[in-house]
Amino acid sequence: MVNAAGLRRRTAALLEAHPPATTAPVDFLRARFDAGLAWVHFPEGLGGLGVSRSLQAVVDAELAAAGAPENDPRRIGIGLGMAAPTILTYGTEEQKRRYLRPLWVGEEVWCQLFSEPGAGSDLAALGTRAVREGDDWVVNGQKVWTSSAHSARWAILIARTDPDVPKHRGITYFLCDMTDPGVEVRPLRQITGEAEFNEVFLTDVRIPDSRRLGGIGDGWRVARTTLDNERVAIGGMRLPREGGMIGPLARTWRERPELRTHDLHQRLLTLWVEAEVARLTGERLRQQLAAGQPGPEGAGMKLAFARLHQEISGLEVELRGEEGLLYDDWTLRRPELVDFTGRDAGYRYLRAKGNSIEGGTSEILLNIIAERVLGLPAEPRTDKDVAWKDLAR
Numbered sequence: 001m002v003n004a005a006g007l008r009r010r011t012a013a014l015l016e017a018h019p020p021a022t023t024a025p026v027d028f029l030r031a032r033f034d035a036g037l038a039w040v041h042f043p044e045g046l047g048g049l050g051v052s053r054s055l056q057a058v059v060d061a062e063l064a065a066a067g068a069p070e071n072d073p074r075r076i077g078i079g080l081g082m083a084a085p086t087i088l089t090y091g092t093e094e095q096k097r098r099y100l101r102p103l104w105v106g107e108e109v110w111c112q113l114f115s116e117p118g119a120g121s122d123l124a125a126l127g128t129r130a131v132r133e134g135d136d137w138v139v140n141g142q143k144v145w146t147s148s149a150h151s152a153r154w155a156i157l158i159a160r161t162d163p164d165v166p167k168h169r170g171i172t173y174f175l176c177d178m179t180d181p182g183v184e185v186r187p188l189r190q191i192t193g194e195a196e197f198n199e200v201f202l203t204d205v206r207i208p209d210s211r212r213l214g215g216i217g218d219g220w221r222v223a224r225t226t227l228d229n230e231r232v233a234i235g236g237m238r239l240p241r242e243g244g245m246i247g248p249l250a251r252t253w254r255e256r257p258e259l260r261t262h263d264l265h266q267r268l269l270t271l272w273v274e275a276e277v278a279r280l281t282g283e284r285l286r287q288q289l290a291a292g293q294p295g296p297e298g299a300g301m302k303l304a305f306a307r308l309h310q311e312i313s314g315l316e317v318e319l320r321g322e323e324g325l326l327y328d329d330w331t332l333r334r335p336e337l338v339d340f341t342g343r344d345a346g347y348r349y350l351r352a353k354g355n356s357i358e359g360g361t362s363e364i365l366l367n368i369i370a371e372r373v374l375g376l377p378a379e380p381r382t383d384k385d386v387a388w389k390d391l392a393r
Contacts, residue, residue, distance in 0.1 A: 075337050080103070090222050115144050115146075116128060116143055120144075121361050136207060139157070139206075148196075164387050164389060182206075183201075184202075191350045230298075248345070299368040307362070313351075325346065328346070328347065
C-alpha cells in the first residue's frame with residue numbers, strides 16, 4: 001500500500017521527468033494522470049493508486065510548491081464532481097478508459113442534461129424520450145438550466161425509455177456527444193445579464209448503446225449517484241478561512257469604517273460565524289468521504305451554501321448603501337465559469353439568487369434531509385405506482 005512518503009517520492013519523480021517550467025501544461029497533466037496522481041483514490045490505470053482520498057492533499061501540496069499547473073477545476077467542475085464518480089461507479093472498463101483521462105486533464109468539458117421545463121424539482125417526471133433502434137437510441141426532448149452546455153463536448157443525460165412503468169423505473173442514463181447532429185444549445189440570459197445557463201434541444205439525436213451508463217431502466221439509481229456527488233461538489237468546496245462570499249464582505253467592513261453601524265456589525269458577526277461553521281462542516285464531510293461514497297448529508301451542505309450566499313450578498317449590498325446598487329456590466333456574455341468573488345457586490349447579490357435553485361432546489365433538499373438523514377416519514381405519494389404515461393401533466 002502506498003503511503004504519504006511513497007506519494008512524495010512518486011510526485012518528485014513526476015516533477016523530475018516533466019519539469020513544470022519546461023513542460024506544456026496539458027502534457028504535464030496527462031503525465032500526472034498516468035502516474036496515478038490525479039485523484040489518488042481512483043483505481044490504478046484510471047488516474048489513481050487505489051489509496052485513501054485523504055492522501056490527495058499530500059500530492060497537491062508537493063505540486064503546488066513546485067508551481068505545477070492545475071486542471072482548472074472550476075471550469076471542468078461538472079466533469080470532475082458529477083460525471084467522473086458516476087462513470088467510475090457504473091461505467092464499463094472501456095468507458096472509464098475513454099472518458100476519465102481527458103475529463104480530468106480538462107481536454108473535454110462536461111455538462112449535465114437532467115432538468116426539463118416540466119421536470120425541475122420533480123426530476124423523475126422527465127419527458128425526454130429515448131427509443132431503441134438497433135444498436136442506437138434516438139433521443140427527443142428539451143433540457144434546461146444546463147451550465148456549460150455552450151462549451152461542453154460531452155453531457156450526462158437521463159431520458160425516459162419506458163413510459164409504461166412508474167416514473168422512477170423507466171429512466172435510462174446516457175453519455176451524449178454535444179457535437180452530434182440534432183443537439184441545439186440556446187443561451188438563457190439571466191438576471192446578471194450573462195448566459196452561463198442554456199436550453200438544450202434534442203431532435204432525433206442518435207446515441208449508441210455503448211454510451212449507455214448502467215442498465216436499461218436503471219437510470220434513476222445511476223442519477224442519484226450523480227446528484228449526491230453534485231451536492232457535495234457545490235456545498236463542500238475546500239475554502240480557507242474567509243474564503244468565498246464572506247471574504248469580500250469582511251474586507252469591505254475593515255476597509256470602510258464610515259459604512260459601519262451597530263446593527264450591521266451584529267449581522268456580520270452572525271454570518272461570519274455561520275460561514276466558518278459551514279466551512280468546517282464541509283471539511284468534516286470531505287473527511288467522511290475518504291471512507292466511502294457521498295450520502296444525503298451533502299444536501300445539508302448545499303442547503304447551507306445557498307442560504308449563506310444569499311444572506312451574505314444581501315448584507316454586502318446593504319452595507320455599501322447607494323454604491324451597492326451599482327452594476328458593472330449588463331453585456332450578454334457566455335462565461336465558462338461562475339466567478340463570485342471576481343465581480344462587484346451587485347453581481348454577487350443577483351447571481352446568488354440562483355443558488356437555491358441550481359443543484360437541487362432548497363425545498364427538495366429539505367425533503368431529502370428530512371427523509372434520508374433524519375429518518376422522518378415520507379410525504380404521501382399518489383403517483384408512486386402509476387405509469388408515467390398516465391400521470392397528469
